[in-house]
Amino acid sequence: DTGVSQDPRHKITKRGQNVTFRCDPISEHNRLYWYRQTLGQGPEFLTYFQNEAQLEKSRLLSDRFSAERPKGSFSTLEIQRTEQGDSAMYLCASSLAGQGRGEQYFGPGTRLTVT
Amino acid sequence: SQQGEEDPQALSIQEGENATMNCSYKTSINNLQWYRQNSGRGLVHLILIRSNEREKHSGRLRVTLDTSKKSSSLLITASRAADTASYFCATGSGAGKSTFGDGTTLTVKP
Numbered sequence: 001d002t003g004v005s006q007d008p009r010h011k012i013t014k015r016g017q018n019v020t021f022r023c024d025p026i027s028e029h030n031r032l033y034w035y036r037q038t039l040g041q042g043p044e045f046l047t048y049f050q051n052e053a054q055l056e057k058s059r060l061l062s063d064r065f066s067a068e069r070p071k072g073s074f075s076t077l078e079i080q081r082t083e084q085g086d087s088a089m090y091l092c093a094s095s096l097a098g099q100g101r102g103e104q105y106f107g108p109g110t111r112l113t114v115t
Numbered sequence: 116s117q118q119g120e121e122d123p124q125a126l127s128i129q130e131g132e133n134a135t136m137n138c139s140y141k142t143s144i145n146n147l148q149w150y151r152q153n154s155g156r157g158l159v160h161l162i163l164i165r166s167n168e169r170e171k172h173s174g175r176l177r178v179t180l181d182t183s184k185k186s187s188s189l190l191i192t193a194s195r196a197a198d199t200a201s202y203f204c205a206t207g208s209g210a211g212k213s214t215f216g217d218g219t220t221l222t223v224k225p
Contacts, residue, residue: 031211042203042215056212091157102146102207106158
């Protein structure tokens with residue numbers, strides 16, 4: 001049973017460049033979440049999907065950020081025109097909705113450094 | 116803004132002692148989860164407690180939930196050096212997302 005995987009694990013980019021991250025959830029999980037975490041803080045919610053539908057987006061998710069989950073399987077998070085303030089760990093999690101479930105299982109994260 | 120607040124921010128104990136961390140939150144919840152995060156790594160799910168539950172156990176972990184006080188506690192008994200990590204509480208409203216606090220950093224000295 002494989003867990004949540006994320007790719008790449010580390011990304012260094014120059015300000016103004018676009019970056020895309022990928023998340024592969026646990027296979028039977030229908031919910032997928034993106035969070036952002038900066039040093040010394042807890043994860044901050046960005047967005048989540050149930051199957052292929054994006055059900056909620058945080059106000060933190062500016063128009064430079066877009067997330068997709070085609071076919072309800074893997075998801076991508078794209079940041080356009082990166083800024084130094086985007087430097088953070090981007091975490092993906094998945095869960096099984098319904099039946100009183102709620103446990104979210106996290107991937108190892110993608111650490112983004114914008115220079 | 117974060118919903119949950121952990122207390123204390125940092126805790127240092129000797130191996131074998133018990134560690135207690137607290138979490139307070141502001142609005143009504145559907146469930147509350149505790150996670151562990153080792154430095155620079157992803158979060159590991161520890162335990163979920165639902166709003167109609169008062170206490171749950173998992174190995175050396177004991178979680179309590181007091182919805183009237185909007186607070187939860189995580190007790191780690193007989194701590195080990197390997198328990199050194201940051202611990203986060205996360206509240207769920209039932210709509211999907213979880214809202215995290217800023218964590219308690221636990222150091223267990225051998």
